[in-house]
Amino acid sequence: MPSLFVIRGEDQGSRFELTGDRITLGRDPTNTVRLRDGEVSRRHAEIRRSGEEFWLVDLGSSNGTFVNGQRITQHRLINGDQIQVGRSLLLFTQPPEETHPFEAEKVSIGLPEEEQRKSRIVRSIRPEEGSQIFRWPSESPDPSALIRAHRNLQVMYRAALAASLTTDIDQLLGRILDLIFESVEADRGCILLVDPDTRQLEPKARRLRDTSAGDDQLIISRTILDYVLQHNEGVLTTDAQQDERWDPAASIVQSGVREAICVPMQGRYGIVGVIYIDRYTPPHRALERAATPSFTEDHLKLMVALAHQAALAVEDTRYYSALVQAERLAAVGQTVATISHHIKNILQGIRGGSYLIEMGLAEHNEELIHKGWKIVEKNQNRISALVMDMLTFSKEREPELVPANLNHVVEEVIELMQSRAEETGVRLIWTPNANIPELVFDPEGIHRAVLNVVTNAIDAAAERGAGGVVRVRTELRETEGKVAVIVEDNGPGITPKEMRALFSPFVSSKGSRGTGLGLPVSQKILQEHDGRILVESSPGQGATFILEWPAKYPSEKSATTQEDEFSP
Amino acid sequence: MEGRPLVGELKVLIVDPSEDTSEVLRLVLEKQGFRAVVAGSLGESTALAERFRPDVIILDEEVDQQPSATCAHRSLIHLARESGAKILVLGRLRLPEPLEDGAVAHLGKPYHYRQLVGKINAIVEVVAE
Numbered sequence: 250m251p252s253l254f255v256i257r258g259e260d261q262g263s264r265f266e267l268t269g270d271r272i273t274l275g276r277d278p279t280n281t282v283r284l285r286d287g288e289v290s291r292r293h294a295e296i297r298r299s300g301e302e303f304w305l306v307d308l309g310s311s312n313g314t315f316v317n318g319q320r321i322t323q324h325r326l327i328n329g330d331q332i333q334v335g336r337s338l339l340l341f342t343q344p345p346e347e348t349h350p351f352e353a354e355k356v357s358i359g360l361p362e363e364e365q366r367k368s369r370i371v372r373s374i375r376p377e378e379g380s381q382i383f384r385w386p387s388e389s390p391d392p393s394a395l396i397r398a399h400r401n402l403q404v405m406y407r408a409a410l411a412a413s414l415t416t417d418i419d420q421l422l423g424r425i426l427d428l429i430f431e432s433v434e435a436d437r438g439c440i441l442l443v444d445p446d447t448r449q450l451e452p453k454a455r456r457l458r459d460t461s462a463g464d465d466q467l468i469i470s471r472t473i474l475d476y477v478l479q480h481n482e483g484v485l486t487t488d489a490q491q492d493e494r495w496d497p498a499a500s501i502v503q504s505g506v507r508e509a510i511c512v513p514m515q516g517r518y519g520i521v522g523v524i525y526i527d528r529y530t531p532p533h534r535a536l537e538r539a540a541t542p543s544f545t546e547d548h549l550k551l552m553v554a555l556a557h558q559a560a561l562a563v564e565d566t567r568y569y570s571a572l573v574q575a576e577r578l579a580a581v582g583q584t585v586a587t588i589s590h591h592i593k594n595i596l597q598g599i600r601g602g603s604y605l606i607e608m609g610l611a612e613h614n615e616e617l618i619h620k621g622w623k624i625v626e627k628n629q630n631r632i633s634a635l636v637m638d639m640l641t642f643s644k645e646r647e648p649e650l651v652p653a654n655l656n657h658v659v660e661e662v663i664e665l666m667q668s669r670a671e672e673t674g675v676r677l678i679w680t681p682n683a684n685i686p687e688l689v690f691d692p693e694g695i696h697r698a699v700l701n702v703v704t705n706a707i708d709a710a711a712e713r714g715a716g717g718v719v720r721v722r723t724e725l726r727e728t729e730g731k732v733a734v735i736v737e738d739n740g741p742g743i744t745p746k747e748m749r750a751l752f753s754p755f756v757s758s759k760g761s762r763g764t765g766l767g768l769p770v771s772q773k774i775l776q777e778h779d780g781r782i783l784v785e786s787s788p789g790q791g792a793t794f795i796l797e798w799p800a801k802y803p804s805e806k807s808a809t810t811q812e813d814e815f816s817p
Numbered sequence: 818m819e820g821r822p823l824v825g826e827l828k829v830l831i832v833d834p835s836e837d838t839s840e841v842l843r844l845v846l847e848k849q850g851f852r853a854v855v856a857g858s859l860g861e862s863t864a865l866a867e868r869f870r871p872d873v874i875i876l877d878e879e880v881d882q883q884p885s886a887t888c889a890h891r892s893l894i895h896l897a898r899e900s901g902a903k904i905l906v907l908g909r910l911r912l913p914e915p916l917e918d919g920a921v922a923h924l925g926k927p928y929h930y931r932q933l934v935g936k937i938n939a940i941v942e943v944v945a946e
Contacts, residue, residue: 593926593927594835594879594926594927596926596927597835597838597926597927597928598835598837598838600927600928600929600930601837601838601840601841601842601930602837602841604841604845604929604930605841605844605845608844608845608848617844620840620844621841624837624840624841627837628837
């Protein structure tokens with residue numbers, strides 16, 4: 250969402266999202282962007298949206314509207330523009346939107362024999378000379394030099410801003426070309442990056458100032474590119490020969506002049522690409538402007554500085570992408586390994602149970618068959634629980650909120666877990682709160698969340714041996730407007746180290762018996778209910794898990810539903 | 818079903834954290850004529866190994882993941898060396914190269930119980946010789 254961020258003035262720190270086709274700025278409270286600045290007119294300026302473009306229009310304000318230090322009456326805003334109204338300074342930001350697909354074939358590198366009119370280099374500079382764009386002569390201070398330095402600084406600031414707003418290289422390069430086109434009167438421009446694998450230059454972005462003027466091929470001289478890459482220098486070139494400006498028979502008279510700037514994108518560890526811009530002057534203008542070339546040394550220096558900034562951003566973006574990719578792969582690898590491990594153990598259990606059944610069938614031993622079947626069944630449940638936990642954990646889902654009885658849901662969990670508690674010698678004590686009315690929640694989700702916590706509690710209490718106890722109760726906390734399920738066990742408790750990783754997926758203190766998904770899944774379900782899980786424990790003292798979430802009553806649910814139904 | 822081992826009542830110590838697996842193993846081995854005891858942890862296994870003096874130890878490598886288990890693991894290896902017990906390790910799919918300290922055989926999970934019995938019989942033959 251495009252926005253205005255107040256970076257100076259009474260409203261400093263305020264952000265205004267630019268929704269709608271007209272956004273007004275002014276002191277009057279009726280403005281979309283109201284500024285408490287005495288030097289701002291009541292209705293000072295207006296931002297008009299036209300498709301994807303935003304235009305700032307001054308509404309005849311007393312003190313004027315300025316963009317990047319220039320007074321404007323009308324201006325097309327681009328990302329990073331600084332708007333000054335009164336004493337307030339606002340930053341316009343527009344997140345990069347989908348750009349038109351870039352056609353790489355529209356940019357090519359000309360072979361030397363195809364370069365019919367050879368360009369010659371009229372000036373070249375080293376990357377370090379790019380920093381001279383901020384200097385001005387100390388002896389005879391020239392105000393225009395100071396203004397230029399100030400403008401250059403703004404361009405560099407906006408380039409840095411563009412780099413910070415995106416991690417997409419294509420978008421970044423598009424922004425850099427936009428900035429160049431604002432600062433330098435180029436007709437065409439493109440950025441070529443060195444492919445890290447092939448070491449060849451690949452066209453990555455292209456801009457034409459006048460898109461209606463034809464979609465011709467942009468051919469860049471191989472000779473110039475080679476020079477730029479080999480010497481690591483930015484160059485200013487022209488295809489006009491030294492003396493032909495004065496020669497009526499020369500090609501300049503017939504074909505005009507094409508001037509170009511080509512600069513290396515010098516990164517920290519080498520050249521990552523080149524930026525090329527050019528400008529064509531038709532024959533009649535070329536003769537008129539013979540003494541004033543389109544591109545100057547200042548342009549060249551600015552381009553060198555911008556290219557360096559862009560190169561650093563490209564490098565950063567590449568490293569960041571590589572890092573994200575590596576982390577993703579590592580996470581995927583770890584997840585696959587952990588899940589495979591659990592499935593392997595479950596499969597081992599099923600094989601064991603099946604083997605007992607096979608033995609029982611061969612020996613007509615019903616007891617063995619029964620034992621084997623119990624093991625198979627238990628492992629079927631384990632794989633089913635694992636799949637359900639994985640699905641719940643991995644999917645972004647909305648809870649299915651329906652009126653339900655919380656005590657019934659928890660009671661089902663207790664019934665389900667009773668046999669496991671008995672098997673492990675744990676007393677499972679259930680105390681429902683009779684005052685809990687019907688509430689609106691996702692019964693299946695809460696069932697799963699409570700089941701996971703109770704399962705853990707039984708496993709923990711079982712470590713006590715015969716004295717293991719798990720107490721489960723429900724509570725309605727009317728003053729807080731919350732409902733809770735509390736699960737207490739008298740197991741070994743949770744160490745501070747375990748506590749830190751309690752809700753991390755695939756981390757289990759139960760070794761091969763746990764998947765490490767139970768608590769993260771329960772937490773996710775509670776979060777879906779705007780609730781949370783609180784844990785109280787100290788080693789040797791057992792643990793208490795409190796699953797609490799806002800109590801919603803069926804009347805609230807129906808009211809919301811009706812509202813939704815009747816809203817336009 | 819597989820044939821009986823070549824020697825009379827050989828003793829097998831099963832060290833496995835999974836109750837299901839250790840129960841199946843125990844039943845299968847007893848059907849084969851072995852005497853089998855089960856330990857759910859390495860700590861438990863050392864006490865049992867001292868008392869029971871097994872000929873074969875079936876050790877699931879996931880048995881303990883606590884740091885304290887390293888000490889118990891060393892004790893078990895030491896006891897196995899002293900008594901001449903052979904260790905069969907159950908665990909990773911790929912055979913570790915070389916075999917873990919004290920181990921004479923390895924079987925990757927998920928294994929089939931016929932494979933396991935075959936491995937144990939092969940170990941038993943060596944013990945008998």
